Amino acid sequence: MHESIFILRGNIVYSKNPEELNICEHHYLVCENGIVKGVYETLPEEFASCSVTDYEDRLIIPGLVDLHVHAPQYAFRGLGMDLELLDWLDTHTFPEESKYEDLDYAQKAYTIFAENMRNSATTRAVVFATIHRQATLLLMDLLEKSGLNTMVGKVNMDRNSPDYLCEASAEASALETVEWIKDVMHKKYKHTKPILTPRFTPSCSDELMEKLKMIQMRYNLPVQSHLSENPGEIEWVKELCPWSEFYGDAYDRFGLFGVDCKTVMAHCVYSDDKEVQRMKDNGVFIAHCPESNINLSSGVAPVKKYIKEGLHVGLGSDLAAGSTENIFQAMAHAIQASKMRWRMLDDSWKALTVEEAFYIATKGGGEFFGKVGSFEPGYEFDAVILDDSRLKYPQDLDVKKRLERIIYFSDDREIFAKYVEGEKLF
Amino acid sequence: MHESIFILRGNIVYSKNPEELNICEHHYLVCENGIVKGVYETLPEEFASCSVTDYEDRLIIPGLVDLHVHAPQYAFRGLGMDLELLDWLDTHTFPEESKYEDLDYAQKAYTIFAENMRNSATTRAVVFATIHRQATLLLMDLLEKSGLNTMVGKVNMDRNSPDYLCEASAEASALETVEWIKDVMHKKYKHTKPILTPRFTPSCSDELMEKLKMIQMRYNLPVQSHLSENPGEIEWVKELCPWSEFYGDAYDRFGLFGVDCKTVMAHCVYSDDKEVQRMKDNGVFIAHCPESNINLSSGVAPVKKYIKEGLHVGLGSDLAAGSTENIFQAMAHAIQASKMRWRMLDDSWKALTVEEAFYIATKGGGEFFGKVGSFEPGYEFDAVILDDSRLKYPQDLDVKKRLERIIYFSDDREIFAKYVEGEKLF
Numbered sequence: 001m002h003e004s005i006f007i008l009r010g011n012i013v014y015s016k017n018p019e020e021l022n023i024c025e026h027h028y029l030v031c032e033n034g035i036v037k038g039v040y041e042t043l044p045e046e047f048a049s050c051s052v053t054d055y056e057d058r059l060i061i062p063g064l065v066d067l068h069v070h071a072p073q074y075a076f077r078g079l080g081m082d083l084e085l086l087d088w089l090d091t092h093t094f095p096e097e098s099k100y101e102d103l104d105y106a107q108k109a110y111t112i113f114a115e116n117m118r119n120s121a122t123t124r125a126v127v128f129a130t131i132h133r134q135a136t137l138l139l140m141d142l143l144e145k146s147g148l149n150t151m152v153g154k155v156n157m158d159r160n161s162p163d164y165l166c167e168a169s170a171e172a173s174a175l176e177t178v179e180w181i182k183d184v185m186h187k188k189y190k191h192t193k194p195i196l197t198p199r200f201t202p203s204c205s206d207e208l209m210e211k212l213k214m215i216q217m218r219y220n221l222p223v224q225s226h227l228s229e230n231p232g233e234i235e236w237v238k239e240l241c242p243w244s245e246f247y248g249d250a251y252d253r254f255g256l257f258g259v260d261c262k263t264v265m266a267h268c269v270y271s272d273d274k275e276v277q278r279m280k281d282n283g284v285f286i287a288h289c290p291e292s293n294i295n296l297s298s299g300v301a302p303v304k305k306y307i308k309e310g311l312h313v314g315l316g317s318d319l320a321a322g323s324t325e326n327i328f329q330a331m332a333h334a335i336q337a338s339k340m341r342w343r344m345l346d347d348s349w350k351a352l353t354v355e356e357a358f359y360i361a362t363k364g365g366g367e368f369f370g371k372v373g374s375f376e377p378g379y380e381f382d383a384v385i386l387d388d389s390r391l392k393y394p395q396d397l398d399v400k401k402r403l404e405r406i407i408y409f410s411d412d413r414e415i416f417a418k419y420v421e422g423e424k425l426f
Numbered sequence: 427m428h429e430s431i432f433i434l435r436g437n438i439v440y441s442k443n444p445e446e447l448n449i450c451e452h453h454y455l456v457c458e459n460g461i462v463k464g465v466y467e468t469l470p471e472e473f474a475s476c477s478v479t480d481y482e483d484r485l486i487i488p489g490l491v492d493l494h495v496h497a498p499q500y501a502f503r504g505l506g507m508d509l510e511l512l513d514w515l516d517t518h519t520f521p522e523e524s525k526y527e528d529l530d531y532a533q534k535a536y537t538i539f540a541e542n543m544r545n546s547a548t549t550r551a552v553v554f555a556t557i558h559r560q561a562t563l564l565l566m567d568l569l570e571k572s573g574l575n576t577m578v579g580k581v582n583m584d585r586n587s588p589d590y591l592c593e594a595s596a597e598a599s600a601l602e603t604v605e606w607i608k609d610v611m612h613k614k615y616k617h618t619k620p621i622l623t624p625r626f627t628p629s630c631s632d633e634l635m636e637k638l639k640m641i642q643m644r645y646n647l648p649v650q651s652h653l654s655e656n657p658g659e660i661e662w663v664k665e666l667c668p669w670s671e672f673y674g675d676a677y678d679r680f681g682l683f684g685v686d687c688k689t690v691m692a693h694c695v696y697s698d699d700k701e702v703q704r705m706k707d708n709g710v711f712i713a714h715c716p717e718s719n720i721n722l723s724s725g726v727a728p729v730k731k732y733i734k735e736g737l738h739v740g741l742g743s744d745l746a747a748g749s750t751e752n753i754f755q756a757m758a759h760a761i762q763a764s765k766m767r768w769r770m771l772d773d774s775w776k777a778l779t780v781e782e783a784f785y786i787a788t789k790g791g792g793e794f795f796g797k798v799g800s801f802e803p804g805y806e807f808d809a810v811i812l813d814d815s816r817l818k819y820p821q822d823l824d825v826k827k828r829l830e831r832i833i834y835f836s837d838d839r840e841i842f843a844k845y846v847e848g849e850k851l852f
Contacts, residue, residue, distance in 0.1 A: 075819055075820050075821055076821075077831070077834070077835070078830050078831040078833070078834030078835055079823075079827050079830050079831065081761065081780075081830075081834075082777070082779065082780075099821075105820060105821075108820040109820035109821075112818045112819070112820060291762075294762045294765055294766060295762065295765070297765040297766075297768060297769050297777065298769070299769050299770065300766070300770070323758070323834040323835050324834075324835050332749075335507065336717075336720045336721065337766075339720055339721070339723040340720060340723075340726070340763075340766045340770065341770070342723060343723050343724070343725050344725065344726070344766065344767070344770040344771040345770040345771075351508070351723065353508065354507075354508075392538045393501055393538070394501050394531060394534040394535035394538060395501055395502075395525075395531075395535075397505075401505050404504055404505050404507075405503070405504040405505065407504070408503070408504030408507075408749040408750075409503070409504055409749050409750050411837055
């Protein structure tokens with residue numbers, strides 16, 4: 001599929017930690033069998049005979065990671081942004097998601113999604129589909145074809161959902177999930193993995209959660225869901241699960257909150273100290289979705305605090321509560337949201353830095369996939385080459401500044417080339 | 427320059443007020459001598475012989491209005507977003523603006539700015555230049571050539587500014603301003619007008635303000651400046667003008683705050699009741715710059731309140747504290763910022779609607795130019811034709827929804843054609 005060794009040259013930027021960017025101007029990036037061998041100022045003798053692709057003055061960064069995205073919502077991104085979470089789900093989201101029972105519609109919609117994801121700087125994504133098994137498989141086919149490396153979940157919902165988007169029972173939901181997993185195993189995807197996806201506590205009965213844990217253990221699956229996004233949602237979970245200590249505890253009680261299963265929870269805007277501690281203890285990943293949290297008037301997660309306290313944090317586009325698949329914009333939104341939080345709510349945590357935003361968009365989220373999101377030796381080789389020549393400027397700018405501009409106002413036109421797991425997509 | 431009558435056909439969208447959008451699918455928009463004659467479902471007999479340009483299923487909207495933009499800052503948009511206003515001015519802005527003494531640099535930088543403004547959906551802009559007379563004229567030449575209709579100001583600064591960007595005295599600043607106005611009169615621009623531009627109270631002495639009022643009256647010029655953007659700035663103004671009742675009063679005392687001179691004040695994040703009342707009484711325009719106010723951690727202006735109370739409100743990109751000239755993005759930012767304000771600071775004012783955001787971006791700001799920003803009969807004919815075919819979707823969408831998507835995630839690729847004052851730019 002790829003040469004065993006190949007080498008890129010350019011202005012290489014990557015993170016080892018949230019505090020600083022590693023900027024290596026006109027360096028060599030060596031890929032061996034899909035894995036980063038190293039970054040070198042002068043090419044070591046041993047690679048003298050290997051082919052070098054010279055990207056000249058362009059930037060080379062790790063592929064971006066979208067830790068939370070709803071593929072079926074892509075069709076209505078930018079629409080219906082006038083409601084809070086629960087009303088938005090009932091009014092816009094559930095009706096739209098119900099359309100994916102129709103495979104023709106799913107084909108049409110998911111094709112647009114997969115194409116745009118391919119054309120973006122994202123190389124990895126953790127994706128919600130819908131409750132529909134066949135449409136979920138279709139989405140996985142398209143993502144596999146796109147060349148991205150993704151985890152995709154058939155959604156589970158067996159309560160508090162409209163008739164047209166509700167599985168008949170916990171039993172039926174679990175059975176369908178097992179069938180879906182078996183289907184996926186037959187497909188033998190190379191880059192597309194299943195992830196267990198209870199939508200969120202309000203739409204999953206205790207019985208369903210118990211069954212999902214059985215499935216999780218049997219197939220050793222990771223888990224994704226939503227957590228502490230909106231005050232109304234959190235109150236509802238308290239009513240539904242009076243036995244829970246906090247929202248996250250309602251997942252943890254069923255073994256679907258880290259520890260023995262890799263888990264990512266979207267949002268965590270209102271996580272209290274206990275919930276934060278539990279996420280830390282259990283190694284739960286947080287998918288920070290700043291634009292979504294703004295568009296649905298949810299609030300702003302204290303992501304600076306999460307980073308400083310050493311929790312696992314990545315970025316999510318959260319389409320379609322977020323309007324764009326562009327994770328550079330998610331970085332800018334994360335910085336901007338943190339400033340609003342500092343100014344209007346709580347000045348004990350300063351704004352995010354560019355370094356921190358870049359880190360969570362690459363290595364922070366990438367760790368959910370393993371050694372992903374950096375150019376440190378041993379990392380899987382995901383790389384995006386950025387050509388910012390369209391974004392003209394009159395002065396001299398160093399690589400760091402060029403990256404900042406790309407974060408604030410680049411789009412898909414700046415994506416010059418893209419590699420996932422050592423394979424060149426374009 | 428243009429045919430005396432021409433007609434466009436397409437999906438016409440415009441505002442008469444902040445409450446609702448006028449959406450006229452497949453209607454005719456008639457322009458006579460650069461002025462809107464009307465919008466018609468079927469073309470009246472009298473125009474039967476006139477040429478019709480059929481833009482088919484595309485959207486036709488009034489040109490967008492950027493009520494506050496710093497042309498010399500365009501070069502560093504997206505950079506240095508880690509400081510608040512006063513430190514940001516000292517660290518990034520003043521050093522960059524000082525470069526415009528060099529006309530070669532100004533030519534290079536302003537050419538990029540003018541080109542990108544031309545390619546945007548903006549047809550009108552109120553622009554800050556720098557203190558440099560020649561560079562300001564050069565900017566005006568370029569904007570005149572761009573076809574946009576703009577007001578441009580040579581900046582006045584005679585105190586609290588670094589040596590390299592400070593005029594020698596109030597006298598020198600005033601003299602240079604008069605020279606600049608005379609130069610502008612000789613240029614006989616068609617679309618480019620001078621606007622008096624005291625940077626803000628901290629950088630203009632009382633003596634300078636007095637002289638500027640004399641110039642304002644003598645040449646009957648409009649005025650632009652900054653108001654109540656940042657808490658530190660407001661405190662400083664109190665120290666500098668202990669005699670002022672509030673920040674805006676420090677302009678009003680010199681006659682540079684509406685009444686007999688058309689005035690636009692950028693920001694108004696922290697205007698108290700007295701200041702708001704004075705702006706209302708004096709007919710002062712507010713340039714709401716949501717992205718700037720977020721990026722510099724200034725806060726969020728209560729723009730919903732300003733609209734509801736009937737003040738004049740427009741939108742500003744405020745480059746380079748804002749990162750983009752795209753006023754659609756400013757609309758989205760305005761809606762998003764209002765949600766954060768509602769959630770985190772003050773829930774007595776609900777979020778802006780799409781209708782309100784579109785209104786302030788068109789007619790709200792356009793009124794600073796006269797009858798501009800709408801397709802009501804008698805309005806100057808500024809129009810932008812939007813082709814959203816790149817932004818694929820699988821479902822049927824009505825024109826309103828297509829406009830919402832354009833607001834949230836279109837870019838210059840969607841700008842299909844553009845007219846200013848009845849002349850076609852492209």
